[in-house]
Amino acid sequence: xxxxxxxxxxxxxxxxxxxxxxxxxxxxxxxxxxxxxxxxxxxxxxxxxxxxxxxxxxxxxxxxxxxxxxxxxxxxxxxxxxxxxxxxxxxxxxxxxxxxxxxxxxxxxxxxxxxxxxxxxxxxxxxxxxxxxxxxxxxxxxxxxxxxxxxxxxxxxxxxxxxxxxxxxxxxxxxxxxxxxxxxxxxxxxxxxxxxxxxxxxxxxxxxxxxxxxxxxxxxxxxxxxxxxxxxxxxxxxxxxxxxxxxxxxxxxxxxxxxxxxxxxxxxxxxxxxxxxxxxxxxxxxxxxxxxxxxxxxxxxxxxxxxxxxxxxxxxxxxxxxxxxxxxxxxxxxxxxxxxxxxxxxxxxxxxxxxxxxxxxxxxxxxxxxxxxxxxxxxxxxxxxxxxxxxxxxxxxxxxxxxxxx
Amino acid sequence: xxxxxxxxxxxxxxxxxxxxxxxxxxxxxxxxxxxxxxxxxxxxxxxxxxxxxxxxxxxxxxxxxxxxxxxxxxxxxxxxxxxxxxxxxxxxxxxxxxxxxxxxxxxxxxxxxxxxxxxxxxxxxxxxxxxxxxxxxxxxxxxxxxxxxxxxxxxxxxxxxxxxxxxxxxxxxxxxxxxxxxxxxxxxxxxxxxxxxxxxxxxxxxxxxxxxxxxxxxxxxxxxxxxxxxxxxxxxxxxxxxxxxxxxxxxxxxxxxxxxxxxxxxxxxxxxxxxxxxxxxxxxxxxxxxxxxxxxxxxxxxxxxxxxxxxxxxxxxxxxxxxxxxxxxxxxxxxxxxxxxxxxxxxxxxxxxxxxxxxxxxxxxxxxxxxxxxxxxxxxxxxxxxxxxxxxxxxxxxxxxxxxxx
Numbered sequence: 158x159x160x161x162x163x164x165x166x167x168x169x170x171x172x173x174x175x176x177x178x179x180x181x182x183x184x185x186x187x188x189x190x191x192x193x194x195x196x197x198x199x200x201x202x203x204x205x206x207x208x209x210x211x212x213x214x215x216x217x218x219x220x221x222x223x224x225x226x227x228x229x230x231x232x233x234x235x236x237x238x239x240x241x242x243x244x245x246x247x248x249x250x251x252x253x254x255x256x257x258x259x260x261x262x263x264x265x266x267x268x269x270x271x272x273x274x275x276x277x278x279x280x281x282x283x284x285x286x287x288x289x290x291x292x293x294x295x296x297x298x299x300x301x302x303x304x305x306x307x308x309x310x311x312x313x314x315x316x317x318x319x320x321x322x323x324x325x326x327x328x329x330x331x332x333x334x335x336x337x338x339x340x341x342x343x344x345x346x347x348x349x350x351x352x353x354x355x356x357x358x359x360x361x362x363x364x365x366x367x368x369x370x371x372x373x374x375x376x377x378x379x380x381x382x383x384x385x386x387x388x389x390x391x392x393x394x395x396x397x398x399x400x401x402x403x404x405x406x407x408x409x410x411x412x413x414x415x416x417x418x419x420x421x422x423x424x425x426x427x428x429x430x431x432x433x434x435x436x437x438x439x440x441x442x443x444x445x446x447x448x449x450x451x452x453x454x455x456x457x458x459x460x461x462x463x464x465x466x467x468x469x470x471x472x473x474x475x476x477x478x479x480x481x482x483x484x485x486x487x488x489x490x491x492x493x494x495x496x497x498x499x500x501x502x503x504x505x506x507x508x509x510x511x512x513x514x515x516x517x518x519x520x521x522x523x524x525x526x527x528x529x530x531x532x533x534x535x536x537x538x539x540x541x542x543x544x545x546x547x548x549x550x551x552x553x554x555x556x557x558x559x560x561x562x563x
Numbered sequence: 564x565x566x567x568x569x570x571x572x573x574x575x576x577x578x579x580x581x582x583x584x585x586x587x588x589x590x591x592x593x594x595x596x597x598x599x600x601x602x603x604x605x606x607x608x609x610x611x612x613x614x615x616x617x618x619x620x621x622x623x624x625x626x627x628x629x630x631x632x633x634x635x636x637x638x639x640x641x642x643x644x645x646x647x648x649x650x651x652x653x654x655x656x657x658x659x660x661x662x663x664x665x666x667x668x669x670x671x672x673x674x675x676x677x678x679x680x681x682x683x684x685x686x687x688x689x690x691x692x693x694x695x696x697x698x699x700x701x702x703x704x705x706x707x708x709x710x711x712x713x714x715x716x717x718x719x720x721x722x723x724x725x726x727x728x729x730x731x732x733x734x735x736x737x738x739x740x741x742x743x744x745x746x747x748x749x750x751x752x753x754x755x756x757x758x759x760x761x762x763x764x765x766x767x768x769x770x771x772x773x774x775x776x777x778x779x780x781x782x783x784x785x786x787x788x789x790x791x792x793x794x795x796x797x798x799x800x801x802x803x804x805x806x807x808x809x810x811x812x813x814x815x816x817x818x819x820x821x822x823x824x825x826x827x828x829x830x831x832x833x834x835x836x837x838x839x840x841x842x843x844x845x846x847x848x849x850x851x852x853x854x855x856x857x858x859x860x861x862x863x864x865x866x867x868x869x870x871x872x873x874x875x876x877x878x879x880x881x882x883x884x885x886x887x888x889x890x891x892x893x894x895x896x897x898x899x900x901x902x903x904x905x906x907x908x909x910x911x912x913x914x915x916x917x918x919x920x921x922x923x924x925x926x927x928x929x930x931x932x933x934x935x936x937x938x939x940x941x942x943x944x945x946x947x948x949x950x951x952x953x954x955x956x957x958x959x960x961x962x963x964x965x966x967x968x969x
Binding site for chain 2: 328543
């Protein structure tokens with residue numbers, strides 16, 4: 158057992174387990190009982206190493222770093238953009254760009270941690286259920302390491318994500334139904350066939366992988382005031398929270414940034430629960446264009462809600478139209494192409510700024526969690542004018558310039 | 564004028580110009596007369612700076628580095644993969660991964676250099692013709708810096724690349740015809756309206772931007788024996804050649820690696836010319852699924868051919884089927900998703916290894932120039948089985964496992 162892990166704690170009932178006692182969720186609480194790695198923080202000293210992995214190894218749930226130095230995954234780029242800062246009047250507006258991870262999404266962080274654990278345990282097959290990003294991520298990283306993957310996805314998965322699964326050679330189990338059904342079926346089947354299950358939340362290594370983003374944010378800009386997180390299952394939010402929790406416990410930050418769960422109005426389980434100050438997420442009937450955050454019942458909702466409460470955070474709902482508008486603004490002003498789910502985080506920030514919740518002198522991070530190329534179905538690419546010759550083009554441009562002149 | 568630039572040299576006739584005398588190609592040779600930046604290498608000393616940009620600034624055609632520190636563009640990831648090394652029996656097989664650049668392709672290198680020059684010169688509008696990757700790249704970087712872009716593309720542009728243009732808010736001039744027509748029209752229209760032209764080859768800053776890849780390769784693994792380059796217009800190959808030329812002139816390498824132009828059989832202008840030892844590329848009627856390298860007449864073919872001759876390089880043709888097979892192998896064994904044009908480079912390596920041209924103890928670099936998500940049309944994603952319940956899934960998996968067992 159990793160020496161600095163104190164115990165695993167059930168996020169629901171608080172029961173403590175040693176690493177050898179449990180594999181997935183709390184035996185008492187079932188799927189809701191997501192496990193949380195608690196370290197012996199008082200024994201850990203973080204040194205200012207040059208390498209991200211060396212520096213933070215003490216709060217990784219592994220004895221070694223073998224395999225984690227994967228294709229420049231850690232850290233992902235972090236940058237500001239003048240146009241977008243001006244647009245929102247937030248000079249310290251930062252984008253954490255996970256659209257450029259190996260498979261194009263934030264989920265690579267979790268997949269790599271799960272894979273490493275699977276290799277340590279000698280598993281040869283990994284399964285998971287996913288709306289698409291975790292799927293393509295696990296399929297990609299599995300292929301790179303020679304591990305077979307069994308990927309349960311809803312039949313509505315966007316085509317580009319499906320194309321990734323095909324190219325990576327995953328075993329695709331497409332389900333006639335939603336993510337939630339794929340989740341349940343994947344666990345039943347995987348248990349039966351003895352596959353290692355990566356499902357988000359369910360597998361505690363997913364949160365540990367995802368928390369790396371907060372460690373990177375700390376390295377890159379120290380402490381932000383706000384972190385805007387696109388939220389479906391609550392597992393990214395849970396991971397972000399866990400990272401800042403570790404930093405706080407290590408005495409590296411005095412307080413945690415306010416975390417913001419941004420959800421699509423049609424899939425707002427966590428935000429609704431937050432508004433009622435509940436500890437458990439609501440059950441909804443999810444419907445949104447932002448497929449990555451379309452979830453009936455969040456699998457890591459309790460942790461996400463705890464993250465919001467403990468950081469004096471916020472829940473924000475945005476409409477599909479607001480998401481698409483945010484996507485366009487990120488593109489036109491920032492040259493950033495984020496999929497609808499990612500764009501939701503920026504839509505949430507636009508709303509929070511408009512309402513005066515976020516102030517212009519605050520330091521804000523927006524997580525870009527998925528590449529826009531992963532879901533282009535909502536972008537209008539038909540009916541683009543086709544030109545035949547020079548005269549036609551010149552006439553068109555003169556007209557456009559006249560319009561601009563008016 | 565940048566102090567270390569000695570002169571600009573026409574790649575065709577050899578005529579020398581000062582930076583103030585010319586903007587695009589050689590006035591005597593027209594489009595064929597692509598200009599080449601020659602530096603005062605004897606006055607330059609490269610120091611071992613930690614930052615890529617600081618280190619190589621002396622061989623950049625700019626006085627400052629302002630704007631070049633853009634979203635972790637330099638350097639891109641470089642890695643090996645055990646499965647793929649084993650598959651080809653080449654332990655030192657390296658992948659230079661430009662699929663993870665900001666807009667998902669190698670072209671960001673050129674776009675950023677051109678943009679910087681446009682800003683220095685006070686241009687507010689940039690135009691270009693492109694098969695799609697340079698288009699989405701320029702549109703993205705233009706948007707990030709608040710510069711309007713006018714993008715000429717053939718109507719056959721893959722949908723994901725078109726979606727990028729729409730999101731980045733480019734002015735899209737879609738041409739009923741091929742890339743070659745779009746190229747000619749873009750220059751005529753741009754000259755008329757006074758836009759700064761980024762066209763590949765045509766604008767000498769594109770080669771300077773693209774050469775950065777060779778400087779990175781040198782920093783990352785020193786000197787490879789072979790570099791495999793997917794080739795259409797010849798401009799990436801020209802850039803790779805220019806980078807190693809600079810390194811050689813600076814006395815940092817004793818010889819250049821052998822460069823390999825890999826072209827689709829249906830668009831093999833440069834390879835055909837190379838096989839006949841011509842200095843000028845052939846004119847072909849291009850037809851291939853690899854849209855990024857589908858070109859009738861290469862705009863930087865002379866420089867590419869010089870690169871092949873001067874490095875004792877190689878030209879290799881691959882069929883569309885070989886390209887798709889290479890794409891699948893990169894995906895299944897390596898967890899790498901490269902668009903068909905990029906996969907062509909790997910297909911070329913497979914062929915070169917099979918023929919005994921590349922030896923197993925040699926150090927090989929394959930350039931991955933475009934993200935697979937940018938063109939998914941050739942991936943079979945229809946007819947994937949959809950499951951309704953647990954029994955159906957279990958039955959299917961048992962059958963599959965029985966098959967594997969046989």
